[in-house]
Amino acid sequence: MDFVAELTLFVLAIFLGVELITKVPPTLHTPLMSGSNAISGITLVGALIAAGSDAGLLVKVLGFIAVVLATINVIGGFMVTNRMLAMFKRK
Amino acid sequence: MDFVAELTLFVLAIFLGVELITKVPPTLHTPLMSGSNAISGITLVGALIAAGSDAGLLVKVLGFIAVVLATINVIGGFMVTNRMLAMFKRK
Amino acid sequence: MQISQNWIDIAYLIAAVLFVLGIKGLTKPKTAVRGNMLAGAGMAVACVVTLLHRDIVSYEVIIAGILVGGIIGVLLAKKVQMTAMPQLVALLNGFGGGASFSVAAAEFFRGGHPDTVGIIATGAAVLIGAVTFTGSFVAFAKLQELIDGKPMGFPGMKAANAVLLLGSIVAIAYLVSNPGSPTVFWGLAIAAALLGILLVMPIGGADMPVVIALLNSYSGVAASAAGFVMGNSALIITGSLVGASGLILTQIMCKAMNRSLTNVLFGVMAEGGETIDQDEVYAGKIKSTSADEVAMLLETAQRVVIVPGFGLAMAQAQHAVRELADTLEANGVEVEYAIHPVAGRMPGHMNVLLAEAEVSYDKLKDMDTINPTFEQTDVAIVLGANDVTNPMAREDKGSPIYGMPILNVDKAKTVVVVKRSLSAGFAGLPNPLFAKDNTLMLFGDGKGAVVDITAALKEG
Amino acid sequence: MQISQNWIDIAYLIAAVLFVLGIKGLTKPKTAVRGNMLAGAGMAVACVVTLLHRDIVSYEVIIAGILVGGIIGVLLAKKVQMTAMPQLVALLNGFGGGASFSVAAAEFFRGGHPDTVGIIATGAAVLIGAVTFTGSFVAFAKLQELIDGKPMGFPGMKAANAVLLLGSIVAIAYLVSNPGSPTVFWGLAIAAALLGILLVMPIGGADMPVVIALLNSYSGVAASAAGFVMGNSALIITGSLVGASGLILTQIMCKAMNRSLTNVLFGVMAEGGETIDQDEVYAGKIKSTSADEVAMLLETAQRVVIVPGFGLAMAQAQHAVRELADTLEANGVEVEYAIHPVAGRMPGHMNVLLAEAEVSYDKLKDMDTINPTFEQTDVAIVLGANDVTNPMAREDKGSPIYGMPILNVDKAKTVVVVKRSLSAGFAGLPNPLFAKDNTLMLFGDGKGAVVDITAALKEG
């Protein structure tokens, strides 16, 4: 994909992100925060590629660190969001 | 741009379009309709390329028709929207 | 001068952003004018930069086309009456669909070697473009009363539609394996054109605004398909933006009429069978009145609500009404206007008209606000409105308009209905309101009647 | 097994759609759980398909990393106390920033021949990733009370920040012309890490949730920048999605606190100078009470409002409170809870706690609903709340919390404040409410005090 196409995706996604969040009741601020925090762990995708490539020790180490950190972010984020939301559910 | 990139743009733009329109007061239904109608005249861009290319008479004719129709759509649409909105303006 | 595709694409991105901001702006009263400007600027950016595209080798045809189209566009936009706005939008929309169709056709006959995606996209652009084109013209004809506004159809119509749609899809599939067949191409075009006519024919004139909004959404999708044909990001993004937002607008409009989209598109025919006898509703129960009598009523009133409808537009009575209201207010009467969301022939129709007559914005009350106040209203003056006050929508489950929210004018102490005759409104139904005990009919042209009342008031 | 980039990109598109639906779902109470699931599914799709990427030649490091990270993640999510949620989110967010930083670093040291865009993107990912990493850890430390929650700074701090930021930009510019310099790279990393620390240090602990939301937005932008480095559409789309939505969420949170974002980020230090003498406010005006006395008050009450605050969470008194409310209701008293949007230490903190104790949802009233009812309230029980009831926010223009909307408990006939001492709340301010004529202080641990009141009620 060329740079302009990437830029176009970037801009469209920013607009979409802005429009998605309109009125959120305060109760949901924390879960929304932790949930979108988990989503920003998408960097795990980049980490996987870095860790799985065949390019020297330093890169492997950095890749490993990236995978560990991103996985904590993703797994921890989604689970904790779920835990919080479970508390709101009406019995 | 490859097909998947195009598809990605398509999907993101659809989501964005859905999110953009939320609550519109009935007063603005008609201007919004004529305004987005004018925007859909973007096909003028394709018409220009078709009409300006060097590919035989049939293509030129089709291109000419396309330019005429799209231009009516664009110019008429924006102008009439503007005229309508001018009526709402508080003096 | 020609520039690299990269810069063109960046300009397209800027145009897309302007369109997004434009559409967003158009959804709020405060920002609507600016939104329209931004969208126009986006279009200018997209067009100007396209002229630098490497495929463009000559400009004669382009210039001729823009001149012809531009002049027609300006004339249409300047000359059209406000009351004819829905027709105009239908017409413009049809042109947009026709343009997408022509672009796809031109691309087809240019005879490159498109891949499967390209062929399918061409087929989609042709199909949707042609449906939009002919469908919009039927909508135009119905609104302009060139053809009857009533739902029209024939037995087996649904089957015919299904055959046309299936045939179109088969034709596209055929083109995928045999990309060069003009016969199949034109066959597809004709089938799609027919489909557009048959889809809109059975829809009643009153539902045309919704149909136009839907066709507008189609024309966006057609533009997007044309974008896939040409590999043009501006068309893809902008087309799908309009396609999606148009669909949502369609749904919002349906909601305002308390109808579902399926009901609008396919429902009317089913319910059309029942006809109600007008005589049965009206016979012996209609009380006619005069301008002087109405003026006397108004002299003792404390609160008056004016209920404008399509007849106000027909009679061009907006200025006369404002003068009546001014006179009443000078007498210490409280005057408000009840604006039904679908009064008139397009959304916001009444707002446009009354704004033209410089009626102050805060006196225009929407349905939900004004309905609870009718019980404290001494006189409700129904001015060329009919369907939007029809109590059958509230009470008669068999009625075609059952479920549409209405203005509860019959709750007012006295109702004065100004219209020329007992003939029906857009929906073609008799209105039991006219036969109620507290209703007085003032027959005559809307403008004349209002002027007479004002005069009588000033004398008395 | 390896598949073509096309299919990977389509999978990324599906993941992006799932993220969009997920975020949208998370904004509404009814759909929040499903939204979180959808987002999780999107992440699974994106990760699984990435494992088939052609650049991945060995899986040992990946598996090891996922195992280590997964175990830590699960443990953190399961073990954390609900009260410690803000800290945890800060921590997780820091990890995300660190990951983006590491990805960009790995890509840098892989030593391809990136173009200008690639280098700038690498620089941006390093800069923003490192700021997010260290900034989040400072936020974590403040919330966990590892360091003082008060705004901290030194003269010339703003200048230092400006130098660090400028230095980082110069370093990136240098890398554009000399892409291979590890020294400059690490210099950039260190400057960015310092910048993160210095930016968060001067912000008060009470504003940490906003800071975390902002840093969350940054971590999205960092991921997006990493996407530009690797040419990966999933990272670009998803990162910017989170970046933008995080920024909007930040603004919404600021609004709920009636603050501007600039005020949160830079404002506190300016106003920190003023200190208010606690003695002056309280001396001789505090009336202490006992559980028995409160029970007697409650026996004759008709309407009681419970105002929970951070102290409720500290004392784990939610179940005790519910029992008190049950007892009161059995006596025919009307009981409601007043939920301030920033009561506790995170948005929705009180809702979570009371939901845990199975307090019925409709008894939790938000600020705007309950405030007008305090005048008809016989007893308001303030339970470990402080800042959210501080009348200075309403009355004292010089106060650091001036303008924050508060619960008007002082309008109730009698106010009972349960807390352990006269010490201040999160904002570090004395509370004139405690000195009012109609206020009674019940000193003691929140849970114990409530249990005592309930017991006395049952006896009486």
Ligand SMILES: NC(=O)c1ccc[n+]([C@@H]2O[C@H](COP(=O)([O-])OP(=O)(O)OC[C@H]3O[C@@H](n4cnc5c(N)ncnc54)[C@H](OP(=O)(O)O)[C@@H]3O)[C@@H](O)[C@H]2O)c1
């Ligand atoms: N707003 C929209 O978006 C929209 C769009 C399309 C359709 N519609 C439909 O249009 C209808 C609107 O309801 P409505 O109550 O405003 O109008 P209506 O039901 O169409 O009734 C208009 C009435 O005005 C009277 N009239 C016509 N010319 C007149 C004149 N010169 N002076 C005095 N009266 C005159 C007519 O009666 P006489 O002939 O006896 O004078 C007629 O009964 C609804 O059915 C709605 O669904 C609305």
Ligand SMILES: NC(=O)c1ccc[n+]([C@@H]2O[C@H](COP(=O)([O-])OP(=O)(O)OC[C@H]3O[C@@H](n4cnc5c(N)ncnc54)[C@H](OP(=O)(O)O)[C@@H]3O)[C@@H](O)[C@H]2O)c1
């Ligand atoms: N919700 C959010 O998003 C959020 C996030 C971060 C910060 N904040 C800030 O946090 C504050 C929240 O206000 P708030 O009124 O809920 O709390 P607060 O002002 O922090 O006051 C809490 C009070 O609880 C008392 N307390 C502590 N432990 C207790 C125990 N075991 N038993 C009884 N009382 C106990 C403390 O007094 P003693 O020590 O005398 O007992 C303290 O005064 C606001 O300043 C807000 O801006 C809110």
